[in-house]
Amino acid sequence: MxxxxxxxxxxxxxxxxxxxxxxxxxxxxxxxxxxxxxxxxxxxxxxxxxxxxxxxxxxxxxxxxxxxxxxxxxRPGPVLDRIAAIPLALPLPDRLVEAAAALRAHLDRLGALLGALHATGGRARIGRQARTGAAPDRAAGTLPVRLALAELFEPERELLRLSPDRLAALFLGLLFAGAADAADAADAADAADAADERPLSSAELVDVLLHGALTDPATPAAPATPATPEGRS
CATH class of the missing domain: 1.10.10.60 (Homeodomain-like)
Known part of the structure; x- marks a missing residue:
């Protein structure tokens, strides 16, 4: 053997x-x-x-x-992959909640890394990259994310008041409101805590986007009080 x-x-x-x-x-x-x-x-x-x-x-x-x-x-590639993997067969609110979770996780990772560098004197690092062309263009990075989000609205296009692209832009605006610079995300969170404001959850954000500010959309909002012209009491 x-x-x-x-x-x-x-x-x-x-x-x-x-x-x-x-x-x-x-x-x-x-x-x-x-x-x-x-x-x-x-x-x-x-x-x-x-x-x-x-x-x-x-x-x-x-x-x-x-x-x-x-x-x-x-780099937006990983978050784009997560958004692309969201099944279009899911109800629209569920699709958007998953997308919001993916985008928030991306922002959290970015904020953690930039915050650590900022705390150790790396505040100017993105500026240096932008000057040398090493950093991705922010507008160029946002566009594919907006287009990916617009795809999530497409199955309901006939029911939408605005185009999928405009709704995707609104969604991003709501999601990142108050966090214009990801490097300052931690400071923004501290400011929110000081004002006793709880950030919206992904589900709450999606609910406001899809159903507006009224608890009952069928109830008309009170008309705005006309401004008093200057010089009149």
Missing amino acids: TDTPPERRRRAPAMDAEQRREMIVRAAMPLVVEHGGGVTTRQIARAAGIGEGTIFRVFADKDAVLDACVGEAL
Whole structure:
């Protein structure tokens, strides 16, 4: 009886430079959230399971790694994938609640990373990226999100008072009201707490969007009181 030779250990396939960059950024992002700009390349290398020198084969320095993490956090691809996966067979309110949850999770991740960098002196990082062309254009990033949201309204197009695109823009406006800059999201939350205001849940936001501000849409709103002309009591 012949012994079966032991199976040779297979080596992991070699990565190209872009794959290695992506792997390093994925490993670095949770560390940046935890340590901000104080994260070290040794910590990143340990998390990625590589030698520290490997980082510098694809990144010029630690700042380049941090810039890549910001660019990845701003990239809309993951949230677009989540919105595209929402079944159109679901009722419209359920579709929109899922979309709101996906967008809020995206904003939370972005805010956590930028907040950590801001707390450790990285406030100007997005500005530097914008000047060098390394940061994604915000308007360009918002457009595909709006188009993806508009697709969620399409099955009910004949029942809508506004076009799917305009409703998608309104939805985004409601969702991100008070958070014009994601880097200031934590400050905005603190301000809301100070004013004893609870942020709307995703379900509440969708309900207001679809049904308006009145508890009974069939009840007409009271007419606005006409302004008194200047000079008259």
